[in-house]
Amino acid sequence: MSNIVRVLKHTTHHPSLLRYLSADATLSPTPPEPTPRPPTPPNNPTLTTQIVTILQSNDNDWANNDELRRLLFSDDSLSPPPSLYKITRDLGTTAKALKFFDYVRSHSPSPPDPPSLSSAFEAIFEIASREQPNSPSNLFKLFTDFKEHNIALTPSSATHLIRCFGRAGMVDKSLLVYKEIDPDSRNTHVRNLLLDFLLRGGLVDDAFQVLDEMLVTETVSPPNENTMDIVMAALLWRDRSGRRVSEEEIVELVSKFGIHGVFPSPVRLTQLITKLCRSGKSSSLAWNLLHNVIDSGGDVQAPSCNALLTGLGRHQQFQKMNQLLAEMKEKGIRPDVITFGIIVNHLCKFRRVDEALEVFEKMSGGSENDVFSVTPDTILYNTVIDGLCKVGRQEKGLALMEQMRLQCAPNTVTYNCLIDGFCKASEIERASELFDQMNKEGVSPNVITLNTLVDGMCKHGRISSAMEFFYEMQGKGLKGNAVTYTALISAFCNANNIEKAMQLFTEMSKEECSPDAIVYYTLIAGLTQAGRLNDASFVASEMKKAGFCLDVPSYNILIGGFCRKNKLDKAYEMLAEMERAGMKPDGVTYNTLISYFSKSGDFTTAHRVMRKMISEGLVPTVVTYGALIHAYCLVGNLDEAMRIYRDMSSSSRVPPNTVIYNILIDALCKNGKVEIALSLMDDMKDKGVRPNTTTFNAMLKGLQEINSLEKAFELMNKMTEQACNPDYVTMEILTGWLSSAGETEKLRSFVQGYEVSASTA
DNA sequence: TTAGGGTTAG
Structure with a gap:
């Protein structure tokens, strides 16, 4: 050598x-x-x-x-x-x-x-x-x-x-x-080769220097498709060390390539747009990228537009979605079944089902030679059927399933959507029939089918049917999951059957189905609701042992529970724990405490907590004022309650709602100030706050005390006019009062009015 | 493309 x-x-x-x-x-x-x-x-x-x-x-x-x-x-x-x-x-x-x-x-x-x-x-x-x-x-x-x-x-x-x-x-x-x-x-091939190694090695700055030389207008080594693909692959899957390339830089880069007539492949473009839409707060970069490629004459196909449409939908930029669809039509970019899926799904999410149906019918309605004619697939049918079911039009959904059979077979999802629709409409029988039908047709139910039916039964007071169905399916090999147990546990808690709820919770782990955070939250809420704070605390500690965190709402539930039990020390313990866990009390936490102190008559502390709330940057809401007004009413300090009410109304930062009026009207009536209560009802009308059954009940009770029949008839007429249903409290007040006053006819026609309106509704 | 929960004032 x-x-x-x-x-x-x-x-x-x-x-x-x-x-x-x-x-x-x-x-x-x-x-x-x-x-x-x-x-x-x-x-x-x-x-x-x-x-x-x-x-x-x-x-x-x-x-x-x-x-x-x-x-x-x-x-x-x-x-x-x-x-x-x-x-x-x-x-x-x-x-x-x-x-x-x-x-x-x-x-x-x-x-x-x-x-x-x-x-x-x-x-x-x-x-x-x-x-x-x-x-x-x-x-x-x-x-x-x-x-x-x-x-x-x-x-x-x-x-x-x-x-x-x-x-x-x-x-x-x-x-x-x-x-x-x-x-x-230094030709393009050599540069591409080096560029690939530099990018793979994370030497982003060196890579960009090489790339910049290729991207200048006068160059012996212009970029080609390979250059684009090397750079895009690196930027898309970059997770290595090296300088972070900003999304603005990526978009800028693509436009520089465009000057040389080089564009990302349709697949790369779609990947890029998806990435930009997912990471940014808006889709504007993705929008600019796509339009840059369209305007410079690159190959843009439906999938890239679909990616942007999805991103725009996620950021609720509806006008831009429409604009893009118009541009696709104008530029001859042929929409595919996914494009229609995005549009239909989007319209359904915003409950604009008729428009979704219109799009759906138009897309397949064209002649076979029509460039925009696309045959709907099962997913698209399912999307529309689900949309219909979610707005209570499950019968139309069912009809659509029959129409669907001419083009494609209904699948498990189709049936799940319909079963859920009928369950939500309290038609459990119809839902069960659909379940039988799918089995006969050879469409296998899955865990979602099971959960939909179990939840439907639970929510409509058929817990034992739900349990029976669950165990029957389990015997056939269709196991439940955390969702199944949530539905059942929640139902048993609501039915005040805490033992059964706890039993199911224990059963879960035996079934190799460990509870998730939602199961724990449900149980904590259920136990607190039932006043079993010790059990609730136990479940909370089990939850933490299992590696889950309590969140602010669950701390609020426990704090509220301890306050109701008058165990302030325990409530403070929870408060300290949540702050140790790095969670700040929110408006609900403060409202809970304000409500507790004011109800205990400690208005000084209540106001101090409210000042603390404000200093923490939180804004007192109608609930905060409601808690104070309620407590002042309870101690008979109606002047202070009315003062807060007037303060709310005049500043109108926090307009009073129906609940505020109900508290005040009830208290005024109970204190013999029926005239002022009536004037509050006028205020409600002026301010456009709708009275509800509770309002009428409080007012009628007040009128009964002073035996003001004429006024009561007026209110009864108003209730009928406003289709405000009487409840058992209303009937209790009116039955005794009107019969003794010999006005049974009036009572009868009042009740009949509801029977008629109920049947026409 | 389909399923679940919990908080504050009446």
Whole structure:
């Protein structure tokens, strides 16, 4: 090696080239993509073979071989010159190749031309990496020896070296090789290769420098589709070290590519848009990206638009959704079944089911040649059916399932949507019939089917049917999950059957179905509601043991529960615990405490808590004032209650609602101030606050006390007019009062009015 | 494309 280094040190670029060693094609500026072949200079195969044969057989005596000298160096302009690249390559070993290089350098009658030497070295690099494929450091040594002698790297050598070093994870060495290449010869292929390694290695800044050179308007190496794909793949799946590339930069980059007529593939564009929509607070970057590609003439297809539509929908940018759909039509971007799915789903989510049906009918209504005609699939049918069921139009949903059969078969989801629709409409029988029907049809129910029916039964007072159904399904191999248990536990808590709820909770773990946070929350709430704070605390500690956290609402439930039990110390314990867990009390927490202190008659502390609430940046709400007003009413301080009410009304920051009026009217009536109560009802009318049954009950009770029949009749008429249903309290007041006053006829027609309105409703 | 829970004033 030292010998060759010495020889090479004396090698200089020489203007007068030996014709027979020249190889003009060696430095072809832009080899074809994707893999540039080694340059193939015009050569004489017979001559090359002859030379190699001599070199191989007279291993030790090249210097004195005249034949070799003649074949290599004679100037015969009629035949093509021998190729140094091919000869070197055919020598097979690095040692021989280097020795030959040395020989040429010292025996050539005049200095060999640089391109030929470059091509010879290209062959040496190839042999070296074949000989020692796992020794990139040896290759690097060869490269450093070589570059000391100012021989230009051929593009193939450079590509080869960059690839070898890059694959070995020596990206910095790849970069060194790249810097050795004459800038005018750094073609697109070499740059793409380096770019890929730099990005994979997380050298984002170096990568961007290479990329920037490609993206300038005047460049010998413009970006191509590969460049785009390398950059996009790296940016999309980037999770490595290295500088974070902002989303603005990504969009800017794509537009720079666009100037060179290079666009992301439809798949990449869709991935990019999805990413931009998911991460940002708005979809504006994704919007700009898509429009940039459309405007510069890139290939934009429905999936990319679908991604943006989804993002716009998530950010509730409805106008933009419409605008994009109009643009798709205008630009001839054909919507697919997913596009229609997004539109229909979106309309359904906002309960605009008639419009969803309209779109649905229009999309398939066109003739077969219509470019916008798309056949709906099962998912689309299911979306519409679910939309109909969610607004209580399950009969129409059922009809749609029959229509659906002409195009595609209903599946489990179809039935689940309909079963839920009928359950929510209290038609449990119909829901069960659908369940039987699906079984007959061979559509298998899944755990969602089970849960929908169990919940439907539970919510309509059929807990034992629900349990029976659950166990029956379990016997058939359809296991429940946390959702099933939530429905049942919640139902048993509401039915005040705490033992059964706890039993189910214990049963869960036996069934290898561990409770999730919602099961714990449900149980804590149920136990607190039942006044079983010790059990609730126990479940809370079990929950924490299982690795779940209590959240602010569940702390509020417990704090409220302890307050109702008059266990302020326990409430404070919870408060301290939630703050230790890093949770701040919210408005509900403060309202709970304000309500507790004011109801205990400690108005000083109540007001202090309220000041603290305000200083924490929380705003007292109608509930806060309601708690105070209620407590002042309870202690008979109606003046203070009315003062707060007037304060609320005048500042109108917190307009009083029906509950506030109900508290005041009830208290005023109970204190014999029926006239003021009546005037509050007028205030309600003026302010557009609707009275409800409780309002009328309180007022009627007050009127009964002063036996003001005429006023009572007026109110009864108002109730009927406003379709405000009387309840058992109303009937209790009126029955006794009106019968003793001989007004049974009035009572009868009042009740009848509701029977009529109930039947027409 | 389908299923579950809990909080404060009357």
